[in-house]
Amino acid sequence: MISPKIKRYRGRSLTKEQAAVAAVLAEAISNYSEDLYCASWLSGIEHELWESMFVRKPDAYERAVRKLYAAAKKPRPSFGKTSAEFLSGLKLLAERFQVWIVYQEDKTAINLQDWLSLHELWHESKKQQRPSLEEVWQQIHQPFPFSKSNAPAVIPPMPKLK
Numbered sequence: 001m002i003s004p005k006i007k008r009y010r011g012r013s014l015t016k017e018q019a020a021v022a023a024v025l026a027e028a029i030s031n032y033s034e035d036l037y038c039a040s041w042l043s044g045i046e047h048e049l050w051e052s053m054f055v056r057k058p059d060a061y062e063r064a065v066r067k068l069y070a071a072a073k074k075p076r077p078s079f080g081k082t083s084a085e086f087l088s089g090l091k092l093l094a095e096r097f098q099v100w101i102v103y104q105e106d107k108t109a110i111n112l113q114d115w116l117s118l119h120e121l122w123h124e125s126k127k128q129q130r131p132s133l134e135e136v137w138q139q140i141h142q143p144f145p146f147s148k149s150n151a152p153a154v155i156p157p158m159p160k161l162k
Contacts, residue, residue: 007106011114018099022109025093025101028086036080041103047122050100050115052082053091061127064161065136071159072140134158 006023008014014022029049033042042048058066069076094100100115102108110118131139137158143149 006101007104007108009102009104009108009110009114012111014099014109014111018097018111019109021093021097022099022101022107025090025099026107026109028090029101030107032082032086041107043103044122046100046102047119049082049087049090050119051123053087053094061130061133064133067161068133068137068140068158072137074140133161 006019006026008019029045030041032049033039033045037045066076094112098112100110100112102110102115102118138155141155142153143151
């Protein structure tokens with residue numbers, strides 16, 4: 001059920017139309033989060049979806065991580081793939097109505113210009129939290145946490161990256 005009232009971010013003002021579209025976005029994202037992650041709003045999902053809609057060119061770190069997974073012949077972990085239709089719908093609404101949704105104590109409508117600044121801060125913060133490439137290599141080779149085997153993980157030497 002779409003809530004008739006939605007909080008508004010304390011930035012640029014929003015029209016009634018933008019608030020209504022934000023309520024639709026909030027409901028769509030909440031349902032998506034519940035369906036895929038059994039969470040009514042997975043922390044940071046609005047940022048993760050935004051990153052999926054507006055894919056950035058991979059930086060050197062991201063390219064190196066891809067090479068490590070390829071060298072280990074292991075797939076990168078994924079919790080599911082978001083459908084292109086869902087992402088296209090979110091993107092269409094966000095761009096057409098210049099509004100997005102952010103979770104700040106509750107689902108909050110935000111003008112797209114305010115969101116872009118907020119999202120850039122989040123993105124930079126995530127970059128600062130990345131593990132070292134050595135830690136990534138070790139994580140790739142760790143056994144599944146619920147594995148019944150007590151055998152220690154065999155971690156081959158990390159390859160040199162070009």
